[in-house]
Amino acid sequence: MTFLDVIIRGLKRRPVRTGLTLLGISVGIAAVVALIGLSRGLVTSWTAGMKERGTEIVVSNFRGSLTPKPFPASTRDRIANLPGVATTCTILVDLMGIENAELMIVSGREWGCFAWDNLKLVSGRMPNDQNERAVVLGTNAADILKKKIGDTVQIETEELTVVGIANGGAFVENGSVILSLPLLQQITGNHDQISAIDVRVTPGMTDAGIRHLCDEMNRLIPEGRAEPAGEHIASSEGYRVISAMSWGTSLLAILVGVLGVTNTMLMSVFERKQEIAVLLALGWRPSRIVRMILWESALLGFLGGIIGVL
Numbered sequence: 001m002t003f004l005d006v007i008i009r010g011l012k013r014r015p016v017r018t019g020l021t022l023l024g025i026s027v028g029i030a031a032v033v034a035l036i037g038l039s040r041g042l043v044t045s046w047t048a049g050m051k052e053r054g055t056e057i058v059v060s061n062f063r064g065s066l067t068p069k070p071f072p073a074s075t076r077d078r079i080a081n082l083p084g085v086a087t088t089c090t091i092l093v094d095l096m097g098i099e100n101a102e103l104m105i106v107s108g109r110e111w112g113c114f115a116w117d118n119l120k121l122v123s124g125r126m127p128n129d130q131n132e133r134a135v136v137l138g139t140n141a142a143d144i145l146k147k148k149i150g151d152t153v154q155i156e157t158e159e160l161t162v163v164g165i166a167n168g169g170a171f172v173e174n175g176s177v178i179l180s181l182p183l184l185q186q187i188t189g190n191h192d193q194i195s196a197i198d199v200r201v202t203p204g205m206t207d208a209g210i211r212h213l214c215d216e217m218n219r220l221i222p223e224g225r226a227e228p229a230g231e232h233i234a235s236s237e238g239y240r241v242i243s244a245m246s247w248g249t250s251l252l253a254i255l256v257g258v259l260g261v262t263n264t265m266l267m268s269v270f271e272r273k274q275e276i277a278v279l280l281a282l283g284w285r286p287s288r289i290v291r292m293i294l295w296e297s298a299l300l301g302f303l304g305g306i307i308g309v310l
Contacts (some may be wrong), residue, residue, distance in 0.1 A: 005042055007301075013268070013272075014267075014268070014271075017264055017267065018239070018264065018300065019125055020260075021260045021261060021263075021264045021300060021304070022303055022304045022307060023304075024257055024260040024299065024304070025257040025261065025301060025303075025304025025305065025307075025308065026299070026304045026305075026307035027253070027259065027308065028253035028254055028256055028257035028304075028308065029253075029254075029257070029304065029305050029307075029308025030308040031249060031250060031253040032250040032253055032254065032308075035276075040194070043065075044287060051167035051168035052118040052168060052170050052173060052228070053064065053114065053115050053117075053118050053173075053198060054114055054117070054118070054200055055089075055115075055199065055200065055201060055229045056199040056200055056201045056205075056210060056228065056229055056307035057198075057199035057201065057210060057217070057226055057227070057228060057229060057273065058196055058198060058199070058226070058227055058228075058229050059075070059079070059081065059193070059196065059197040059199065059213060059221065059224045059225065059226045060195060060196040060197075060224060060225065061223060061224045061225060065122055068093060068195040068196055069195065070091035070190050070193035070194060070195050070196070071193065071194065071223045071224055072192060072193065072194075072223070073090055073192050073193060073194045074192070075194075075197065075221050075223060075224055075257065076088055076194075076197050078220045078221055079197070079199070079217045079220060079221060079226075082213065082216055082217065082220075084201050084202050084209065084213045085199055085200075085201060085202075085213070086111075086200045086201055086202045086203070087114060087199075087200045088113075088197055088198065088199050088200075089109065089110050089113035089114055089115045089197070089198040089199075090109075090110045090113070090181060090192050090194045090196075090197055091106070091108065091110065091115060091181065091194060091195065091196045091198060091263070092107075092108040092109060092184050092185060092188070092190060092193065092195050092196075093105065093106070093107050093195050094106050094184075094195070094198060095171055096155065096156075098145065098155060098177065098290065099145060099153065099154055099155060100142050100144075100146075101145055102144065103143075104141060104175065104176070104177055105172065105175060105176040105177070106155060106176070106177045106179070106184065107176045107177070107178050107184075108178075108179055108180060108181040108182075108183065108185065109144070109179075109180065109186025110180075110181045111129065111177060111180050113198075114198075114200065115198055117166055118168055118169055118173070119164075119166040119167070119173070119178070120166060120168075121134060121164055121165070121166050121168070122139060122165045122166060122167055123148075123149055123164070123165050124149040124162070124163050124164035124165055125163055125164050126163070126164055127163055127164075127180060129180075130180035130181070130182050130183065131180075131182070131183070132163075132180075133158070133159075133160050133161065133183065134160055134161045134162070134163040134164075134179070135153055135155075135160045135161070135162055135163070135167050135177050135178060135179045136162075136163065136164040136165070136166050136177075136178045136179070137153075137162055137164070137176075137177055138165075138167070138168055138173055138175050138176045138177075138178070139152075139165060139166070139167050139174045139176070140167060140171070140174040141175050141176055141177055142162075142165045142173040143305050146174070147162050148165075149162055149164070149165065150160070150162065151163060153177065155177070155184075156187050156188065157163045157185055157187075158187050158218075160179065160183075166178070166189070181194070188287060193274075197237065198222070198229075199215060199226075207228070210228050210273070211228065213226075214226040214227055214228065252283065253291070257301075257304065261297055261300055261301055264300065265293060265296065265297050265300075268291060268293075268296070276289055
């Protein structure tokens with residue numbers, strides 16, 4: 001009987017306990033993978049949405065809040081003429097409960113700005129003008145709300161007609177309810193308020209140039225913060241909370257797995273006192289017995305980790 005055979009035999013002595021320990025480890029590892037993947041996926045999806053819009057700088061105010069705080073729309077006037085700024089688009093974004101959906105992204109966009117350009121209609125049409133009481137749903141939003149062209153969507157106390165269903169090219173865009181900025185300002189009571197300014201820079205500007213332009217903007221607009229689009233969501237309060245919760249839950253899951261393995265191995269050693277005594281009598285050194293127990297623990301953790309990842 002080889003050393004490996006002894007290790008495997010030790011794990012097979014109590015198959016139910018070994019199986020439950022493997023289950024606990026695999027659930028813990030799966031939780032780690034899922035939660036960390038969720039937080040990173042949020043950044044990836046949001047960044048993809050910015051890229052689809054052609055946004056290179058985002059001005060917003062996430063200070064101490066999970067969602068961007070509104071600030072005066074006139075803020076745009078102070079940065080629109082800066083050297084390096086090609087065009088801007090003002091946006092009001094909010095997380096709202098809509099009918100059967102507890103939380104959805106509602107995006108009010110300045111009429112005619114580039115933030116509308118990435119929306120590829122799957123069916124229907126775009127609103128005729130900024131005053132039409134109409135919305136465009138992302139493909140995922142339409143599925144969640146179970147809406148089609150011609151249906152109405154209730155936002156707060158207003159009923160708006162679904163005139164289009166569009167593919168925005170990114171998960172965040174496809175999960176949004178999109179309407180004109182003045183209409184959302186009216187519905188939410190945020191008159192002359194916005195929550196973000198999307199900025200396109202002049203073609204050919206380097207990353208260093210974009211960062212320098214952000215610094216210039218931040219000196220001019222203390223009520224907001226300008227950041228490169230790829231870093232915008234990762235520095236927000238909402239993302240930090242989600243990330244902290246993900247890591248906290250992951251560490252707890254790992255701790256439960258470690259305690260499970262520890263309990264299994266302690267019980268195994270307690271039940272195998274006679275076997276260990278025989279091995280010592282046969283000439284096994286105490287260090288070799290310790291290695292055997294450690295290898296059993298490692299094999300248990302390795303198998304549980306593989307199952308959890310799969």
